[in-house]
Amino acid sequence: MTGEIFASNVESAAGDKQMSLMVNAHSYLLTVGNRPGEVDPAHTLAFTLRETLGLTGTKVSCDKGACGGCTVLMDGKAVLSCMLLTIECGGKEITTIEGLMEPKTGALDPLQQSFIDHSAFQCGFCTPGMIMSAKALLAENPSPSEEEIKEALSGNFCRCISQYQVVEAVKAVSGKKR
């Protein structure tokens, strides 16, 4: 709720409306419109991430805000990218699952590694959303209790019953710094 968003939605010299979208510390300048590669006002953030920017790590499952599969971080908080309009995300910092990797070495985030070590997935479709929700929790509360972990992940659904291993995976990295 700041004024930053105005500065990020600007008109270019040609009269096209443009917006800048900050994803994983990378700034994208996007044109607002309905031609290919542009951001239509009706595009959701999930759509833009996947179809316009090619960041397909974020998954769209229900597309109704009920499953948590499309969870990303916006200014550090877990949000549902399928229920946000891209055009309203200018000036916000978005982090997707791709942004957790150490950019220089390509090393996985300890949380990602912990999911692998604990086999905290089966089909894996819900996993990026689970990891982003857990990431937001650990940033706010580095040593959560089991109850707090379950509450933070309550908006993420898994139909293959990986939840028990997910809680273990998050517990294993709690209390440790990245």
Next chain:
Amino acid sequence: MKTFDHYDARSIDEALGLLGKHRGKARLNAGGTDLLGLLKDRVLPQYPELIVNIKTIPGLDYIEEDGERLRIGALARLCDLAGSRLLQERYGVICEAALAVAGPQIRNVATIGGNLCQDVRCWYYRYPAHLGGGMLCARKGRGPCFAVKGDNRYHAVIGAGKCFAVCPSDLAVALAALDGHMTLVSHRGERRVGVGDFFSPLRNVLEADEFVKEIDVPKASVPRLQRFLKFTLRKPIDFAVVSVAAVTEVKDGIYSDARIVIGGVAPGPFRAGKAEEELIGCEPGDAVAAQAAEAALEGARPLSKNAWKIEVARALIKRTVYR
């Protein structure tokens, strides 16, 4: 989603100007968690031509007390409500209700104004247009209420007519128990409406050119004992089948004040005056809680498949009143 024009409003005046200019074809967007669902499924009888982003209006997300009232800006998010020290200390029922809404990701963007203004969850009303065409019903201005003859297991048991959808808002229940009011502004001026009176069977009372600016609760005589409980089928994130807010005060061993509000049973939060009468002047206890629960929904007229909700409401009232 079908496309629309989009505008970032910078002030309430600007948003009101756009609502007036587009005459019912513009919609305000705050958190968007309800509106985007309506747009994706093309539920609204008239698809908006303009979406006005009101998150860009500064200074509307306050939670503060002045001399007489608790005042909450319409853009305060549910996570702000749940985490507010002020609310936790004196208005716990608001925190409990905010925390009961959806999952963390939705609470991080959804606002109190949006929670009160969200559309109903009736499965006939919400039937997606892309699956063989939407369903025109009384709520959309043409047709019957399909719940009357259809599957009405989650519909209203009291106070409904023409449309049997129930109010989906958890915060409405908590706020009604605290005698909360909403300030609605338009170019015609400002008006204050009680949260309980905001809802009616076919629609809420918000006009197409009005804007919810603030929610307030009178500070005088806020009872100390506050509790909100919600029964859902999917425990962590779901809309209430039935919810209850009980706000009571016990002085010298007897109830001196009691407000019982039931959600999920009527088009709005239902103030159970008869349950309150049972409590006031009595000693808190198991028996009086059971009497209050029994009396709460007297006069209810359930449809063919939803009488069970009355039992759920009774159980919740017993639990909220007597702990």
